[in-house]
Amino acid sequence: MFLQQFFSRNISPPITDADDNDNNDDRSSSLHSQDNPISSNNNHHHHSKQFLIINRLNSYCLLSEERRLQRKINQKIEHELRKEKRMARRNLKLLLLGTGESGKSTFIRQMRIIHEHGYETVAERMEYVSKIHQNLLTTILTINHAMQLLNIGYEDPEIDNDLKKSLASTYNYNYVETWRQWLNNANRNFTTKDDDDDDHDDQTIHRLQSLRSYQLIIQMVQNRLPSNLYSLFDRFWNDLGVRQCVQKRNEYDLLDSSTYYMERLNEILDDSYVPSVQDILHVRISTNGINEYNFEIDSVNFMLVDVGGQRTERRKWIHCFESVTTIIYIVALSEFDQIFCEPIVAAGFGGDWSHRYSNDNHQDGINNWQKPVNKLAESKALFKTIITSRWFRDTSIVLFLNKFDLFEEKMLNGPNRLEDFFPDYKHFKQTKLSNNVVEMAVDFILQMFFKQNPEQFRRHVVYTHFTCATDTDNIKIVFQAVKDTIMEQLLSKEIQIF
Template structure:
C-alpha cells in the first residue's frame, strides 16, 4: 500500500514537472513568434548601416547626445581626409593643381592632421578654397579610379556649416556619414506587439568570418548591394571589382544551408548614384558580356537578374528591390509597423515596400 502511494506521489510530481516544462516551452514559442530577427548582410560600404540608422531615427527617437558628438567629430575629421585624398589623387591621375593653389595643397597635406576633429579658421578656408579648385573638381569626377567615399561631395559642400562651433549633425548628415561596421550592431524596437531585431554585421573581408555566429533564428535575410559600385575596386584589394566581389559573396551566403528555406530580400541600393553613373560609365566595365543598351531600365534589370540567377533553391520567396537608403522623404509617411503582421513573409514584402519608398 505504501509503495502505491509513493508511486502516485512520484507520478503527480513528475506530471507537475512536465506541465511546468510544457508551459515554459509554450511561453518560449510565444516569445519566438512575437520576435522577428532580420539579418542584414552585404559587402563593405553597401549601405546596410544606413538602413539601421534610419530605424534608429524613426523608431528609437534618434541618437543620444554622446553619439551625436561622435558623429560630429567623425564628420569633421572626414572632410579633411576627403581633401587630402583629392590632392593626392591629382598626382596619381597626372593632374596639376592650379598654380595659385599648389602651395596651399602641399601645405595642407603636410601639416593638417586628419585624426583630429578640430578645425581652425585657416583650415576651414583652405578646405573651401581647394574644393573650389577646378582640378580638384576634375579629380573628384574621376573618383572611380581611386578610393573616395560617395558622400565626400555632400560634406565638402557643407564645410562652412560643419565648421561652426555650434554645429550638431542633422539626420541626413548621420545617414551619409560612413563609419565602417566592426563586429555586430543590433537595433531592437517594439511595434505592433512584436519585437523587431535588426542585426548588421560588418561587410569588410576581415569581418565576414563573424557572420556565421548570427545565422541562428533568422526570420528574413536581407542582402544589400551597392549597385553604383560596378566600376569600382575593393578597399581591401584593388585588383578586385566591388560588384564581382558582391556577386561572389551573395552566391556563397544565400545558398548556405542555414538560409535555403529563408525568405530572401535583395536590396540593390544606391540606385540614385547608379542612375547618374550609368550615363558616363558603361556597365560593360564590370560585365563585358552585356549586349543591351546603356539605358537605366535595361542595365538595372540586367544587374538584378545577375543576382537572381545565383540563387539555387527553386520556389523560394525572393524579393528584389531598387533602393536609396539615405532618402527619408517618403519613409516618414509610411507607418509599416502599425500593420497587423500575419506572417513573416508578408512582413518581408511590406518591409521592402517600406524601404523601396526611400528612392
C-alpha cells in the same frame, strides 16, 4: 520619383519558383509515411486475416517502426510549439548582410530615426561632428593623393603646398609623434631630420601620403577641424584639377559622402556647426564586429543585426547565422564602375591593373585577397554564397538594390558606361525596347543577381526593393513592405521561426 515608380512594382517576388514540396521537411516526412509499412499494413488489415498473422509475426519490427514514427510526430509537435511560442513573443531576427560600404549601418540609422526618434537632440547630433570632419579630411587627402597617381595637376599649383603646410601646422606635435611611433612599431627604417620642424612635417606628410595611410592624421581629428581651413578647402574643391580628379573617382577609392560634405563646407567648418540628420545619414563609419539593435514595432520585437561587410570582417559573420528569420542583403548599385580596394590592393595601388575592371574575378572565390575586383561583381559573388548556404535554407531573403540616387546620377551624367564593366549588358540592351537607360540598367543588374539563385535553391523567394538608404521617406515605405511580407510569410508558415 523614379524610385517610387520602381518601388511600386518590386514587391512581387520575381523568382517564385519556390517548389513547395522541395525541402519542406514537414511535407517530406508525411510523404514518407505513406510508404511506411505501418500505413500499408493498416490498409490491408481490413481486408485480410492472413495478413494479420503476418502482421503479428512482424510486431516487434512494427513496434519500433511505430515508435520511430511517434517520435517524429512528437518532434513535429515540439517544433510547432516552439514556433507558436516564438510567434507569441514575436521576436524576429533580421540579419543585414552585404559588402563593405553597401549601406547596412545607414539603414540601421534610419530605423533609429523612424522608430526611436533618433538624433533629435543637439547633443546626440554633436557626437557626429568629429566623424564628419574626419570624412572631410579623408576626402581631401584621398583626392590629393589620387592626383599624383593619376598624374593630374592642380589648376592652382600652390594648393598642394598650402594643404601640406596648413595640415602640418594644425597637427604638428601629436601627429608627428604618433607617426614616429607607428614607424618604430612597424620596424621601418626611417631617418628623420630633427633640426628643422617644417621640413620634418613636409617629409612626414609626404610619407604619409605615399603609404596611403591616412588613419593617423585622421585620428588626430578628435574634435573638429579648425574653421580657418575653410578658404583653403573651398579653393581646393573649386580647383579644375580637382574637379577632373573627382570625375575619375572610380579609379581610386573616394568616399560616397565626399561630394555631399564638400558642397556644404561652409556650414560644416563653421564653429557653431551642428550636424543635421541628413549629415549624419551620410557619414561613413566602417563597422567592426557584430552589432545588435532591438526595435519594437507594432508589438513585434525586431532584432536587427548589423555586421561589418569588409572582407576581414566577414569571417566573423558565422557567429550570427543562428535562428535568422530574414536576411536583408544590401547591394550598392552605384558600384558597377568601382574597383574593390582593400589594404592589399591599396598598398599596390599601381599593381595589376589589367584585372581592375574584370568582373570574372569572383570565380576565384571570395577569399581571393590578391586581385582587385569589380565591387558589384564582388557583391554578386557574396550574394550567391549567402543564398546557397545551408545556414539559410529556411530563411527568407530580401534584396535591397541600394544607392539608387548615386546609380541614377552615374547612369545619366557619369563618364562610365555599364557595358564597359559588364559586357553582357550590350546584348541585354539590344533585346529591350525601352529607351529608359536607368530602367534597363537596373533590370540587367537585377537579372544578374537572380541568376545567383540556382534551380535547386529556388525555394527562396527573393523580394527586391530599390532603395536609397539616406532617404528616410523611402526607407520608411520599404521597411513597412518588408515587415508586411515577413508577417505574411510567418502566418502562412512559409518561413521558419526558431
